[in-house]
Amino acid sequence: MNGVSNSxxxxxxxCVAAGILLGGSPAMQEVFRLIERVGPTxxxxxxxxxxxxxxxxxxxxxxxxSPRRGGPFIAINxxxxxxxxxxxxxxxxxxxSFTGAVRAHAGVxxxxxxxxxxxxxxxxxxxxxxxRLLRVLETRMFYRVGASAEFLADVRVIAxxxxxxxQAVQNGQLREDLLYxxxxxxIQLPPLRRRADDVEVLADHxxxxxxxxxxxxxxxxxxxxxxxxxxxxxxxxxxLKNCIERAFILGDTTLELAPLIHNGAPIRAVDSAGDRxxxxxxxxxxxxxxxxSLIEATLDYFQGNKRxxxxxxxxxxxxxxxxxxxxxxxxxxxxx
Numbered sequence: 611m612n613g614v615s616n617s618x619x620x621x622x623x624x625c626v627a628a629g630i631l632l633g634g635s636p637a638m639q640e641v642f643r644l645i646e647r648v649g650p651t652x653x654x655x656x657x658x659x660x661x662x663x664x665x666x667x668x669x670x671x672x673x674x675x676s677p678r679r680g681g682p683f684i685a686i687n688x689x690x691x692x693x694x695x696x697x698x699x700x701x702x703x704x705x706x707s708f709t710g711a712v713r714a715h716a717g718v719x720x721x722x723x724x725x726x727x728x729x730x731x732x733x734x735x736x737x738x739x740x741x742r743l744l745r746v747l748e749t750r751m752f753y754r755v756g757a758s759a760e761f762l763a764d765v766r767v768i769a770x771x772x773x774x775x776x777q778a779v780q781n782g783q784l785r786e787d788l789l790y791x792x793x794x795x796x797i798q799l800p801p802l803r804r805r806a807d808d809v810e811v812l813a814d815h816x817x818x819x820x821x822x823x824x825x826x827x828x829x830x831x832x833x834x835x836x837x838x839x840x841x842x843x844x845x846x847x848x849x850l851k852n853c854i855e856r857a858f859i860l861g862d863t864t865l866e867l868a869p870l871i872h873n874g875a876p877i878r879a880v881d882s883a884g885d886r887x888x889x890x891x892x893x894x895x896x897x898x899x900x901x902x903s904l905i906e907a908t909l910d911y912f913q914g915n916k917r918x919x920x921x922x923x924x925x926x927x928x929x930x931x932x933x934x935x936x937x938x939x940x941x942x943x944x945x946x
Contacts, residue, residue: 631664633807638800644795649676655795656775657769657771658775658797660772663800663846663847666730672726678726681723681726683726685728686700689735690731693739696735697742699718701746701761702716703715707754711755711756724764729767733771740788747792769793775793809843812850813838829865845921904923
């Protein structure tokens, strides 16, 4: 099944298939309506919403509704690409254009020709690259690094961010002219806590996929279904999916969720140091120190997994690395 759907369908894979969004809540019905309207056009779309709320699925749904659905859909995370490589990744490069360029490379604009390109975490793109991107969007032409000939950018660009775009402009993270070029048609994805009616549908969807993959018939207990409704799901659909998968692995026939959820966060084993999913902050602490303590505690909580920590903190992976590098530099200065 392709396109946007508000009905439940058991998938063949343990995740929502490309181009499918599920939900009957009023908030999602509005998202479906907007996707239906903008999909067949060539308008630029800016998707906003919390991490894990389904922005890439929405982009895929727009692609599936467009005349470009027969072309490629390519998504890149602007925050996960080092600043020195992002131009080459976007526009490609010629052989010999820089050290290590042993052969020509097609960038994502070239690989997405005739299709759709999702620029996720657009506010993490360096400002100088935002200027170049704006030119490409306006002229629909681009150069490979080290090339003299231009390429046609026959691509529909969709951008996404988990930040407030206007706040990002005020903070100097996003060019205002680029914002208005990208946000011809803005769509905000609602957090799962505003989609209470959809939680059980999504849980059943994920569980059906896992059962189909493993050829099992596991089910959620009555208590688990109650837990689904009581939890606020700060990690949104991504957190729900991961929780169902953990319960599936741990459960035999009937799955329980309560042991995996506590006060809005998954429970880690309690050791002699106490409950490790809590963080105590002294009143009057500096904001910088509180932020550092939270980041370090979250990393410890997720056993050093930086991507999961970044998702939980609601920031990009690049932002997390920058924070950690700053802490390391401060420590080196203090020790010198």
